[in-house]
Amino acid sequence: MDRRQFCKTILLTPIFGPLLLDLKYEKKGLHLYIISDSPQDSLPTILQQLHNQELINGLRFTFLNSLPAEKSLKKILSQKGWKHVFHPSLADFSLFFSNLRHSVYPSFTLVKDGRILDVRTKKLLSLWKEMYHQKSPSTWLTTASFQFKQTGLFLGGHAAIYLDGHKRETISLKKNFSKTFQSQRGSIAVTVKNGKAFVSNSSCLHKICQSTLPVQYVGERIICAPNHFLLEIQGVQSIDTVIG
């Protein structure tokens, strides 16, 4: 099989075409996509090859969601020396499972920084051919993301105070202090202590803002709707907004 035919085969696989288009916008890094109802049959071999060629570091993996064969996959990976961790912050790579709308022949592809890696150069061609010639369609896509960027938990350096829809002040979280703010609806006291901000007093009825835990991570917020008050921790932005 020459390089052109190989690339043609990859792009013709219905799932990989749109994925590769989408990757243009995604974060950099190495991603492995496996189409198979039993990823435990091929994933350990591929991971071992990637590890031997120093394309990946570390042995800790985590699941971002569930799969019917999850237990089997965890067991086989553990037997081969990979270690399962629960928290993504501790993992070297993550595994995410998606159900395909249409069944596709098994195969896999490696993508690094948006470019397909030729599996022939990674000594994985024989495995690729073996999977592809199985001719038993699969409906599960396993995505292994290596060097994935941990998002979300960055300590903020300051908090923005919004009153009546307008930004009024920015307060530093580095110094302990307290201040009472007046909106058109009432008053609300904010205290900064040990790098965290919280509402120490409010004129509202239900005091939900007062019972909100102190905030310190970028994106966290405390809201007092009756007083038209919003406090938002700001800093290096990795979260665009918060729900809940």
Place this chain on the structure above:
Amino acid sequence: MAKKTFIFLFLSILFLFSCGLREKWCTSTLFFFDTVCEVKIFSSSALAHSAQQEVHRIFSEIETVFSPNSTDCSSPVVLKLFRRSLQIYRDSNGCFDITVAPLSKAYGFFKKPDFVPTPQEIKSLLNFIGMHKIKVKNKEVLLPPGMKLDWGGIAKGLGVDLASQSLMAMGIQRGFINSGGDLYCWGRNPEDHSWQIGIKHPREQGFIGVLSLSNSGAATTGDYQRYFELNGVRYHHVLNPHTGYPAQNKQSVTVIGPETTICDALSTALFVSHQPEKILQKYKDYGVVIVNSAGKILVLGKPYPFNPLSTKL
């Protein structure tokens, strides 16, 4: 000289005009539905101003039409939302029910000191709960005596959907609207990636995880958003329409899918239901992130990119 002055003035005006036309990220904060509504869009200054006015107009209308004191049961928008609510009521076996207003009122979530009704009072109030008791005749919703509608579980989501559709129709191709946790996002974020949406942890500081979304809605229902504690027991605002008591076994439910209206209603339904998987079978384009009462995270339904986080760094 006059000619040079004229050219200079003309170019200055052109430059100032083009500054207004240049697109940039614009954020505004509004107060509707008893909460903060955040709108962030990528547009010119002039268009951003029109967009803010449009969001204001839509939210005002929704807030008025669906307010607790409104008696409007015949306008097309009310009828349409009633029919959608009824469908979700049936699909969820009554776990989502907009007739819970008398119960919510009894618990003191509406501007009243924290109060727990007696079992007898709850049993009596349950006679006025149940969407199946409501008829629609001559394009009007007919409420039996004693029944009252609470649109709080779905109207905000509708407002977000209508507002974001309007902004997209105005040509705004990137942005999000977040109305107190009911959100719709479209296009790419300022870093040219999918929008990174943090889900607040129901018990601890920080987040349970981050969703990566584009052209999707999301909504969260939690037992920490509106509650009081009495004698060591937490009474929160997500009431089980079947029992009349706060729903148990979950701390937080976040639903993701194509329409925020449905996400809003489903987040309540799945919070109340003991069989969320069965409800999700009828909503194949929707996924859910649940934090159960033990603090464990479950991801069900259609998978959306979700990166669980640990707050214990």
